[in-house]
Amino acid sequence: MLKVQEIRELIKLIDHSQIDEFSYEANGTKVSMKKSGGQVVTEVPTPEEVSTPKAEAVKEQTSQPKQDAGNVEDAKEEPVSKTEFDKEITSPMVGTFYKSPSPDQDAYVKVGDKVKEDSIVCIVEAMKLFNEIEAEATGEVVEILAEDGELIEYGQPLFRVKTS
Known part of the structure; x- marks a missing residue:
């Protein structure tokens, strides 16, 4: 639904x-x-049965790469990185993630960059429209969670920011 x-x-x-x-x-x-x-x-007709398989599928998709990787170091680093950020910038829509305005230009932000609430951090392409995504927080980018050209889901975390 x-x-x-x-x-x-x-x-x-x-x-x-x-x-x-x-x-x-x-x-x-x-x-x-x-x-x-x-x-x-x-x-929008009301469905007969209300369920949330999509939310469960998103949780499974976002956690699978870390579980399937089999890398013990990644598993150990996960709790450490959670203490180093205060805010996650999430995708407001389903689409394709782009870290720069065009392939020949630099990324909007890199790890360590300072951002403001209105700073553009990436583009999400949906239905041939390129949507600029803003940080919505002031602070420092500590982690980029999506790869350039990756298909992303609604609500999927894209960046982690340590607010100031």
């Missing part, structure tokens, strides 16, 4: 695109959107 925030993001993306009609169906939930007079009209 889609969350309200995900539906809002879809509406925003459709509204700013040249798409006139959009339909999505998964797990018994169907979302249809049509532009009518320049506005997005959304229909």
